[in-house]
Amino acid sequence: MCGIVGALAQRNVNEILLEGLRRLEYRGYDSAGVCLVDGDSQLQLRKSQGKVADLEARLAAAPAAGQLGIAHTRWATHGAPSDRNAHPHVSGQIALVHNGIIENHQPLRAELRDKGYQFTSDTDTEVVVHLIHSLAGDGRDLLAAVTAATDRLEGAYALGVISADEPETLVCARSGSPLVVGVGIEENFIASDPMALRQVTDRFIFLEEGDVAEISRAGITVRDKQGEEVSRPVHKLDGGHDAADKGRYRHYMQKEIFEQPAVVEATLAGRIGDKSVLSEALGARAHEILPEVQQVQIVACGTSYHAGLVARYWLEDWAGIPCSVEVASEIRYRKTAVRPGTLFVTISQSGETADTLAALRQAKELGYLASMTICNVPNSSLVRESELSLMTEAGPEIGVASTKAFTTQLVALQLFCIALAKVNGLSTEREAELVKALHQLPQLMEQFTGLDQLVQDTSEAFAEKHHALFLGRGVEYPIALEGALKLKEISYIHAEAYPAGELKHGPLALVDADMPVVVVAPNDELLEKLKSNLQEVRARGGQLFVFASPQAGFTSEPGVTVVEVPDAPESLAPILYTVPLQLLSYHVALLKGTDVDQPRNLAKSVTVE
Numbered sequence: 001m002c003g004i005v006g007a008l009a010q011r012n013v014n015e016i017l018l019e020g021l022r023r024l025e026y027r028g029y030d031s032a033g034v035c036l037v038d039g040d041s042q043l044q045l046r047k048s049q050g051k052v053a054d055l056e057a058r059l060a061a062a063p064a065a066g067q068l069g070i071a072h073t074r075w076a077t078h079g080a081p082s083d084r085n086a087h088p089h090v091s092g093q094i095a096l097v098h099n100g101i102i103e104n105h106q107p108l109r110a111e112l113r114d115k116g117y118q119f120t121s122d123t124d125t126e127v128v129v130h131l132i133h134s135l136a137g138d139g140r141d142l143l144a145a146v147t148a149a150t151d152r153l154e155g156a157y158a159l160g161v162i163s164a165d166e167p168e169t170l171v172c173a174r175s176g177s178p179l180v181v182g183v184g185i186e187e188n189f190i191a192s193d194p195m196a197l198r199q200v201t202d203r204f205i206f207l208e209e210g211d212v213a214e215i216s217r218a219g220i221t222v223r224d225k226q227g228e229e230v231s232r233p234v235h236k237l238d239g240g241h242d243a244a245d246k247g248r249y250r251h252y253m254q255k256e257i258f259e260q261p262a263v264v265e266a267t268l269a270g271r272i273g274d275k276s277v278l279s280e281a282l283g284a285r286a287h288e289i290l291p292e293v294q295q296v297q298i299v300a301c302g303t304s305y306h307a308g309l310v311a312r313y314w315l316e317d318w319a320g321i322p323c324s325v326e327v328a329s330e331i332r333y334r335k336t337a338v339r340p341g342t343l344f345v346t347i348s349q350s351g352e353t354a355d356t357l358a359a360l361r362q363a364k365e366l367g368y369l370a371s372m373t374i375c376n377v378p379n380s381s382l383v384r385e386s387e388l389s390l391m392t393e394a395g396p397e398i399g400v401a402s403t404k405a406f407t408t409q410l411v412a413l414q415l416f417c418i419a420l421a422k423v424n425g426l427s428t429e430r431e432a433e434l435v436k437a438l439h440q441l442p443q444l445m446e447q448f449t450g451l452d453q454l455v456q457d458t459s460e461a462f463a464e465k466h467h468a469l470f471l472g473r474g475v476e477y478p479i480a481l482e483g484a485l486k487l488k489e490i491s492y493i494h495a496e497a498y499p500a501g502e503l504k505h506g507p508l509a510l511v512d513a514d515m516p517v518v519v520v521a522p523n524d525e526l527l528e529k530l531k532s533n534l535q536e537v538r539a540r541g542g543q544l545f546v547f548a549s550p551q552a553g554f555t556s557e558p559g560v561t562v563v564e565v566p567d568a569p570e571s572l573a574p575i576l577y578t579v580p581l582q583l584l585s586y587h588v589a590l591l592k593g594t595d596v597d598q599p600r601n602l603a604k605s606v607t608v609e
């Protein structure tokens, strides 16, 4: 999704901006651009469809330098990917980059056209730069013009704005899209994600909704949405978040799959004792809130939504607490009936997903008991705006396809479910059994990543396929959903997941010798039911690929490939069986030659609706 970087320093900031864009590449984008104010107070604009490398080539052909600049990676919403739609957009002496969507861009465009402004792009963003220009005129009080313009904007925005007439000032504003100010020594920066600036600073101000900031080399002044000057804290981020290195791996996704034993361990660290989940695991306020919880509403998107679906099985089974799970883009637009005592739980890797954040903000008006987020990014909007937060310790996830974020979400959710079950009568024996299994998880995870070669061999059967079906039953159904999502995301093979018992109600019609059917088959109480469903597939010539432990009693035969996985405690099966499915999609994508880390049309952090 779109990325913003800006800098004001006593040195040429061009390379700082480009490095920032490179660090944001993982988020997914289709064009990039930079605009600098040069020594003659002229705007130097360079833009290019394609990758940051294409922009660099353009800069090599037509160099630009300056001590003030803004840069952007664009993920197309209004208008196709192209040079002219790429940001920054310019009006007179003013240049602007924007993340988000301006919903009232059409009436504003008509109004500005009437004033004589000519549009050179199809974007909603260009409206904003002309609006600021119309309010400022070339070179007159950029801050006042940006502030006045934000009053006219509907929708979501993070803005970085410069004027060639004010080479000592960088102005930025946010509402609905994240933006941070990076604090340096006699130099300051802005970015949509702190990761873009980790090479120049470790100190950040997280702007709040409606903030407008005026940045000079020497200082930062922030005004809130009422125009009052406010003091926002400076956060020092620790050094462990610079993940812009693939190490010995070919892709970030591959690296992140293999990091899972370590990050799962990090997510458990300090949160479980020998036989119990430690009460501090969910934060200081958990002991007040958990006993009041009578129901749980989980809200998330994509892979994080699948994690929520798994948690529902655990919550209802272990805690006896009713749980609903819904995608954020749906729940935020329907009338919901909220029962007293309902805890609102969001799950998100990034903590910035626009739909999830909007659903949380709406939930605050609806009488929920409290809000909690399971999140991977400290200081993200979801963490800051939720009453409780349980951090996953996955470290930065760069591959667009979520892998280690998902399994660490499942670990954090399992801790949450056990903690809630404890205040709802979970026996100490059962808790000890679940915690004992969790202690084994990192080592078992290692064994499951060791299936790599076996899964790679299996992946060849998928390379020429156009469709695939994933089946699971019970708590493995969401894992089948996640396996199908991974395959479609990075290999572009159409994949669907069904609870195996639903086959005969429709999808069985799709099954023939060309349809690979992937089955998640741990040795649990539904195994025999699952086996009957698989007979239905075999009888129609379907090709089965069964992920099962030897104890499940499957054998490979013509039409049935068994990928034998290590035996594991039932409570861990959803977490562990995810790994070979991730590996499967990774190897199929390699065979198909797709862009594994930045699949087409997708963005890492979906900060627009």
Ligand code: AGP
Binding pocket: 301, 302, 303, 304, 347, 348, 349, 350, 351, 352, 353, 356, 400, 401, 402, 403, 489, 603, 604, 605, 606
């Ligand atoms: C997962 O592989 C996807 N890239 C996507 O579904 C993702 O999980 C979703 O956009 C939610 O993101 P979040 O966890 O950052 O909120």
